[in-house]
Amino acid sequence: MRYNLSASAKKPGPLAKCLKKSTGATTLRNAKTASIWVTKDKPAALMRVKLLAEEQKQAKGSFPGPCPVVYNSKVADTSELEAAVSVGASAVTISLSDVGLEKAQEIVSSAAQLGLETVVSIKKNGQVDEALKCKPDVFLVAAEEIEDTVSIVQALGGDKLPIIAQVQAMQKNANEREYVQKIKEAGCKAILLKEACVGDSEDLDYTKWAVEAFNSKLSKEFGKMTGMTISMTDMTRDSPGAINGVYSRAWKRKQLEDL
Helix, strand or coil: CCCCCCCCCCCCHHHHHCCCCCCCCHHHHHHHCCEEEEEHHHHHHHHHHHHHHHHHHCCCCCCCEEEEEEEECCCCHHHHHHHHHHCCCCCCEEEEHHHHHHHHHHHHHHHHHHEEEECCCCCCCHHHHHHHHHCCEEEEEEEHHHHHHHHHHHHHHHCCCCEEEEEECHHHHHHHHHHHHHHHHCCCCCCEEEECCCCCCCHHHHEEEEEEEEHHCCCCCCCCCCCEEEEEEECCCCCCCCCCHHHCCHHHHHHHHHH
């Protein structure tokens, strides 16, 4: 997969590069995730980024090697960037909906000076032009509906830019498989599985299931996804679970949430 980084004057960093390959804390690397995204209240997220980044360093020089850790708590001002650098974040996310074009451009510019990659989050098709003007390292398509996700991916140029499309984990009837296929057909080959890891016993099982389901050579329905990324949230809940196979699974986490 080749990216045309015409929207960014910067040399691709670890996050942009990881979208072209399946790499991957030790168990997540072994599950072939490409990067880890930490989403939580900002003080707690910084602490978790630090823990994960330190663990990733241990994999340097050995297969499959470390994967980037993204501070996904939506940076709103340049004053937050030094904290992200200090805990070892590889990249930070910026929400166009929250900060607007001018502030997003300011954050992207300041992050580059600190050696941080930037991810601009897009929720609406009407934000595509502004996102391109920001010239981030990576574009995150975070629309609520799959139709909007596909439309934004296509508007960005599909595989011509480093794009990650966000998909909710553990959907009813495993709908994420169908959504991933539609996203792939639109030209995006990297997926962020939102809330895939919350700290219960199904984190790793689900991650392995998703990677295999989306990349299985036994299935003609799915093509190779080169960038499987994992979103980590509160990391506090606990529920029992055991893997039952690739194509069918009733996740206990979701059953508990539905009670």
